[in-house]
Amino acid sequence: METLDLVIVGGGPAGMAAALGAYEEGIRKMLILDREPQLGGILEQCIHNGFGLHRFGEELTGPEYADRYIQKVTELQIPYRLQTMVLNIHMAEDRDKLITAVNEEDGLFTVKAKAVVLAMGCRERNRGALNTPGTRPAGIYTAGAAQKFVNIKGYMPGKKVVILGSGDIGLIMARRMTLEGAKVEAVCEIQPYSGGLTRNIVQCLEDFDIPLLLSHTITQIHGKKRVTGVTIAQVDERKNPIPGTERYIECDTVLLSVGLIPENELSLGAGVQLDGVTGGALVDETRQTSLPGVFACGNVLHVHDLVDYVSEESDLAGRNAAKYIRHQKAEATIQRKITASGGVRYVIPQTIHLPVTEDQRFYFRVGDIYNKVKITVKSGDEVLYQKGKAKVVPGEMESVAIKADVLNRAGADLEVTLVQEGK
Amino acid sequence: METKNLTCIVCPVGCSLTVTLDGDKVVSVTGNTCKRGEAYGIAECTAPTRVLTSTVRVEGGTAPFVSVKSKEAIPKGMLFEAMEAVNKITLHAPCAIGDVVIEDLCGSGIPLVTTKGVKKR
Numbered sequence: 001m002e003t004l005d006l007v008i009v010g011g012g013p014a015g016m017a018a019a020l021g022a023y024e025e026g027i028r029k030m031l032i033l034d035r036e037p038q039l040g041g042i043l044e045q046c047i048h049n050g051f052g053l054h055r056f057g058e059e060l061t062g063p064e065y066a067d068r069y070i071q072k073v074t075e076l077q078i079p080y081r082l083q084t085m086v087l088n089i090h091m092a093e094d095r096d097k098l099i100t101a102v103n104e105e106d107g108l109f110t111v112k113a114k115a116v117v118l119a120m121g122c123r124e125r126n127r128g129a130l131n132t133p134g135t136r137p138a139g140i141y142t143a144g145a146a147q148k149f150v151n152i153k154g155y156m157p158g159k160k161v162v163i164l165g166s167g168d169i170g171l172i173m174a175r176r177m178t179l180e181g182a183k184v185e186a187v188c189e190i191q192p193y194s195g196g197l198t199r200n201i202v203q204c205l206e207d208f209d210i211p212l213l214l215s216h217t218i219t220q221i222h223g224k225k226r227v228t229g230v231t232i233a234q235v236d237e238r239k240n241p242i243p244g245t246e247r248y249i250e251c252d253t254v255l256l257s258v259g260l261i262p263e264n265e266l267s268l269g270a271g272v273q274l275d276g277v278t279g280g281a282l283v284d285e286t287r288q289t290s291l292p293g294v295f296a297c298g299n300v301l302h303v304h305d306l307v308d309y310v311s312e313e314s315d316l317a318g319r320n321a322a323k324y325i326r327h328q329k330a331e332a333t334i335q336r337k338i339t340a341s342g343g344v345r346y347v348i349p350q351t352i353h354l355p356v357t358e359d360q361r362f363y364f365r366v367g368d369i370y371n372k373v374k375i376t377v378k379s380g381d382e383v384l385y386q387k388g389k390a391k392v393v394p395g396e397m398e399s400v401a402i403k404a405d406v407l408n409r410a411g412a413d414l415e416v417t418l419v420q421e422g423k
Numbered sequence: 424m425e426t427k428n429l430t431c432i433v434c435p436v437g438c439s440l441t442v443t444l445d446g447d448k449v450v451s452v453t454g455n456t457c458k459r460g461e462a463y464g465i466a467e468c469t470a471p472t473r474v475l476t477s478t479v480r481v482e483g484g485t486a487p488f489v490s491v492k493s494k495e496a497i498p499k500g501m502l503f504e505a506m507e508a509v510n511k512i513t514l515h516a517p518c519a520i521g522d523v524v525i526e527d528l529c530g531s532g533i534p535l536v537t538t539k540g541v542k543k544r
């Protein structure tokens with residue numbers, strides 16, 4: 001059996017950044033496994049621009065952003081196998097990991113590795129998870145599937161479109177299909193705010209006068225063989241349709257952009273503990289999961305809105321996997337939990353080992369729109385850090401950087417919370 | 424004097440800008456966190472521009488389409504005209520990332536370039 005230091009599951013932006021991070025820390029015996037025929041993951045179909053502003057200081061399209069990493073992986077001759085499906089990950093008795101995968105060329109094979117980085121990304125929620133009544137006619141797609149049809153295969157899923165959910169992919173597809181000649185009738189968002197980035201609302205909807213109907217949902221999809229229309233309605237605070245607000249919109253296509261879920265079947269099979277809120281693994285400050293030597297990063301850990309942060313997080317995971325492989329991880333003395341409260345939905349990482357030698361960044365998302373808040377990090381009753389922010393929204397990930405010495409002073413578990421300004 | 428409320432889209436922060444106009448002339452931009460926001464506010468109210476991204480048909484390649492973009496932002500009002508020009512084109516594989524597809528997109532002076540490579544089949 002082939003024995004390696006590191007196996008990386010997924011060759012998208014997360015997997016590639018993790019591989020490069022590990023490489024820079026001296027790891028050579030590694031392998032990236034990906035089920036697609038090329039590296040780059042979902043970025044291949046994200047042909048719009050806006051990637052890389054933080055990482056490269058310029059606006060790149062998805063394929064261009066991926067290409068920067070593919071070039072490096074190729075240049076450094078980091079091995080990868082494509083069209084390879086990882087079937088399961090097992091912990092061996094000696095704490096090594098056994099990764100079983102299958103592809104056409106090698107058939108079924110198992111490799112052994114000291115560490116694994118999980119970088120499988122996420123998938124879209126689909127209609128089944130949503131309970132929209134009606135028949136199941138053709139013409140209903142997730143926004144990501146439509147994106148693949150239009151951008152990779154070059155055909156349009158329809159001419160008259162209603163989009164359910166205002167996630168970023170849905171907004172991007174509203175513009176893309178409009179430019180290709182379709183009429184996007186409306187974007188219905190059940191929440192009173194959009195789930196997408198503000199810039200996408202401006203450039204993808206407002207630019208083309210596409211109505212964004214907040215607090216609206218599709219109550220019925222019409223059509224036998226093909227979608228012929230939808231009934232939409234306004235919803236109350238409890239998300240129940242308000243009688244009398246129903247409206248029929250004729251359309252031949254419904255796109256679903258109602259959220260993304262980390263793809264953690266493999267992680268669960270391996271025994272990784274997940275966070276009920278993120279749907280991703282519980283990790284510490286090194287992005288190590290509950291299984292020693294198994295790390296997670298990118299959208300499989302929590303759904304990001306910017307790929308730049310995926311790269312940053314994955315670089316960290318890759319470097320820490322390298323340290324684990326070299327047994328360099330400092331013996332942790334104290335473990336502290338990091339919890340979310342007061343409007344904060346979740347925090348990554350969920351635990352931290354003290355003392356730390358480097359400053360730490362905590363990433364989090366809020367559950368609603370809040371104006372004029374102080375992002376606050378507490379340890380017990382002691383406030384360790386506070387930063388004022390004019391506005392925080394659910395669609396945009398937030399982060400706070402905390403100095404190592406401040407963290408090392410923490411005498412109790414940590415909590416990230418929002419405090420209303422003036423209190 | 425007229426005021427316009429805009430969301431700056433230069434970067435993902437998305438600052439809320441207030442642009443005060445005197446006719447066609449911008450008097451002030453407020454709400455921006457950085458200089459680029461001011462420039463955006465002025466441009467958006469006088470000559471709005473957008474980067475166009477799309478795909479172009481490829482013959483004889485490992486993929487039937489290749490992604491493209493306008494190398495710089497083009498006037499917003501030109502987007503649909505530019506799409507027509509883009510959809511008329513067929514490339515022949517191979518093409519490399521950054522290849523110029525159209526030298527001057529609809530008289531904007533901005534080239535259309537590929538954003539990925541396609542190998543020969």
Ligand code: SF4
Pocket residue numbers: 431432433434435436437438454455456457458459460461463
């Ligand atoms: S004003 Fe500056 S910081 Fe604010 S959105 Fe525009 S570019 Fe970003």
